[in-house]
Amino acid sequence: MSQSLHFFTPSSNITLPKHHSSLFTPSLTTSNRRFPVTTKHFTIKSNASSSSSDPKVLTTDNGTAEILSRVSQTPASSTDSSSIEVDSVTEAELKENGFRSTRRTKLVCTIGPATCGFEQLEALAVGGMNVARINMCHGTREWHRRVIERVRRLNEEKGFAVAIMMDTEGSEIHMGDLSGPPSARAEDGEIWTFTVRAFDSPRPERTITVNYDGFAEDVKVGDELLVDGGMVRFEVIEKIGPDVKCRCTDPGLLLPRANLTFWRDGSLVRERNAMLPTISPKDWLDIDFGITEGVDFIAISFVKSAEVINHLKSYIAARSRDSDIAVIAKIESIDSLKNLEEIILASDGAMVARGDLGAQIPLEQVPSAQQKIVQLCRQLNKPVIVASQLLESMIEYPTPTRAERADALMLSGESAMGQFPDKALTVLRSVSLRIEKWWREEKRHEAMELPDVGSSFAESISEEICNSAAKMANNLEVDALFVYTKTGHMASLLSRCRPDCPIFAFTSTTSVRRRLNLRWGLIPFRLSFSDDMESNLNRTFSLLKARGMIKSGDLVIAVSDVLQSIQVMNVP
Numbered sequence: 001m002s003q004s005l006h007f008f009t010p011s012s013n014i015t016l017p018k019h020h021s022s023l024f025t026p027s028l029t030t031s032n033r034r035f036p037v038t039t040k041h042f043t044i045k046s047n048a049s050s051s052s053s054d055p056k057v058l059t060t061d062n063g064t065a066e067i068l069s070r071v072s073q074t075p076a077s078s079t080d081s082s083s084i085e086v087d088s089v090t091e092a093e094l095k096e097n098g099f100r101s102t103r104r105t106k107l108v109c110t111i112g113p114a115t116c117g118f119e120q121l122e123a124l125a126v127g128g129m130n131v132a133r134i135n136m137c138h139g140t141r142e143w144h145r146r147v148i149e150r151v152r153r154l155n156e157e158k159g160f161a162v163a164i165m166m167d168t169e170g171s172e173i174h175m176g177d178l179s180g181p182p183s184a185r186a187e188d189g190e191i192w193t194f195t196v197r198a199f200d201s202p203r204p205e206r207t208i209t210v211n212y213d214g215f216a217e218d219v220k221v222g223d224e225l226l227v228d229g230g231m232v233r234f235e236v237i238e239k240i241g242p243d244v245k246c247r248c249t250d251p252g253l254l255l256p257r258a259n260l261t262f263w264r265d266g267s268l269v270r271e272r273n274a275m276l277p278t279i280s281p282k283d284w285l286d287i288d289f290g291i292t293e294g295v296d297f298i299a300i301s302f303v304k305s306a307e308v309i310n311h312l313k314s315y316i317a318a319r320s321r322d323s324d325i326a327v328i329a330k331i332e333s334i335d336s337l338k339n340l341e342e343i344i345l346a347s348d349g350a351m352v353a354r355g356d357l358g359a360q361i362p363l364e365q366v367p368s369a370q371q372k373i374v375q376l377c378r379q380l381n382k383p384v385i386v387a388s389q390l391l392e393s394m395i396e397y398p399t400p401t402r403a404e405r406a407d408a409l410m411l412s413g414e415s416a417m418g419q420f421p422d423k424a425l426t427v428l429r430s431v432s433l434r435i436e437k438w439w440r441e442e443k444r445h446e447a448m449e450l451p452d453v454g455s456s457f458a459e460s461i462s463e464e465i466c467n468s469a470a471k472m473a474n475n476l477e478v479d480a481l482f483v484y485t486k487t488g489h490m491a492s493l494l495s496r497c498r499p500d501c502p503i504f505a506f507t508s509t510t511s512v513r514r515r516l517n518l519r520w521g522l523i524p525f526r527l528s529f530s531d532d533m534e535s536n537l538n539r540t541f542s543l544l545k546a547r548g549m550i551k552s553g554d555l556v557i558a559v560s561d562v563l564q565s566i567q568v569m570n571v572p
């Protein structure tokens with residue numbers, strides 16, 4: 001069985017199968033449509049079949065049979081199975097457990113001292129890491145360069161497609177390094193000194209440096225000082241020049257470069273702080289480094305408005321060869337919540353950075369803020385990552401995050417410096433699988449409104465095709481959705497629908513493939529393909545069958561952005 005619908009952009013002929021036109025009534029009556037559509041029997045023209053030199057014209061019902069017979073005749077041995085690239089872990093997972101059990105939620109791991117070695121990175125990749133995050137708050141550029149180089153080597157040598165995300169330091173107030181020890185413990189009642197002095201020689205005991213020159217000026221005696229959003233608390237008891245003496249009121253671990261916020265009468269103090277630029281001079285140098293190294297994502301800390309995102313995007317466009325670095329806005333401040341929609345619209349994705357967000361808004365408001373951000377991102381078709389305190393929240397909830405089907409979950413300290421990075425990843429992966437299965441079994445297809453995001457009629461067609469294809473995939477219980485996509489856009493539109501089956505996304509560009517790694521439910525493949533969908537499908541079937549990733553009889557829906565179309569077929 002194979003049935004096919006094709007949509008052509010306004011400049012092309014529109015040919016639709018009669019018996020399926022009703023499915024697409026919404027797209028054909030959209031208000032921005034300015035030309036007539038004639039509905040007639042559809043036509044597939046094929047001239048790219050390597051086994052046949054004469055172009056064949058096939059028509060609806062019997063045409064279907066003909067495509068299938070031809071596909072089944074294509075010998076698997078005639079194609080080179082190495083000409084399709086897919087993540088080796090996903091491939092093994094698909095072969096062993098089938099389509100349904102592949103994980104849809106993507107996993108981001110922060111790389112630190114616990115995971116920066118080649119074998120450690122490989123263990124994370126085997127454990128399901130899709131994106132490696134390096135945090136420019138910590139470590140030297142040389143250290144980060146070596147991590148990037150190892151991840152790239154891992155991809156080349158071992159067949160992974162781990163993407164790299166660089167996270168800027170931002171210019172919020174934070175502690176300096178601890179001059180030696182990896183961490184320090186502050187006990188109840190102890191007096192610690194926070195200072196903006198620079199020390200050449202060993203600094204006095206219980207002394208913490210602060211990166212913000214205005215610090216001593218801005219705080220007042222009686223203020224509460226929160227380290228990392230409340231992991232440790234102090235009360236300001238005395239100011240002596242550049243030194244601020246504080247008494248520990250809530251003990252805990254002080255980590256290098258921990259974030260500092262100060263509170264007065266129950267509110268966050270942020271007058272001066274708000275004047276600090278989102279992207280500091282050091283951040284710009286780090287961004288230059290990221291562009292040179294060709295990272296896949298740059299995550300911007302403490303974004304306050306869309307303006308900074310637009311500025312960065314044009315900066316990248318002017319400097320990066322293919323300007324294919326995606327900019328992720330980290331939502332972790334009150335200002336970012338205020339300007340949420342414009343920030344997300346300007347960005348290529350967002351991160352709910354719950355560590356700092358929880359330090360800026362009351363902790364009990366974090367879950368609702370998170371839900372709002374995740375929903376908005378889905379509506380605007382931007383990938384969204386939920387970060388920080390994932391495993392901690394499992395103490396109370398069976399799901400680590402209640403992340404409302406975010407695209408990706410992120411490990412921070414657990415993978416950067418924890419003792420059990422692989423275990424943390426395993427827990428996150430199995431919880432993701434369990435919650436995804438539960439969603440499917442409960443048939444919890446969200447009734448979420450997915451508004452039109454496209455600005456042109458062609459884009460609206462793509463959206464309607466993807467919405468319909470995802471719905472069809474659920475109703476027909478197909479095994480997989482296939483999408484042939486040049487820029488990744490069409491794949492993202494399918495991912496946004498969160499269909500029950502996995503989405504095989506075929507793209508010819510390596511960097512697009514790596515970027516798609518952040519999107520929910522997508523299995524990105526690198527494959528060069530032509531404008532001829534029939535030959536694309538023939539080739540894909542042969543290649544995937546040769547690799548044991550699909551088998552005859554599997555039911556597939558294929559969509560493509562080269563020839564806006566939906567096709568339903570069994571693998572021959």
Ligand SMILES: Nc1ncnc2c1ncn2[C@@H]1O[C@H](COP(=O)(O)OP(=O)(O)OP(=O)(O)O)[C@@H](O)[C@H]1O
Pocket residue numbers: 110111112113135137138139167255256257258259301355356412413414416417
């Ligand atoms: N490259 C690194 N070198 C050393 N330690 C690191 C590195 N990256 C992360 N860490 C450690 O892991 C902890 C958690 O990492 P994470 O990236 O979540 O940073 P963070 O300091 O909490 O800040 P942010 O708000 O930017 O995420 C850090 O506090 C730090 O102690």
Ligand SMILES: CC(=O)C(=O)O
Pocket residue numbers: 301330332352353354355356357387388412
């Ligand atoms: C990830 C991050 O920056 C945060 O949670 O604050």
Ligand SMILES: [K+]
Pocket residue numbers: 135136137167168169170301
């Ligand atoms: K950061």
Ligand SMILES: [Mg+2]
Pocket residue numbers: 301332353355356
């Ligand atoms: Mg943060």
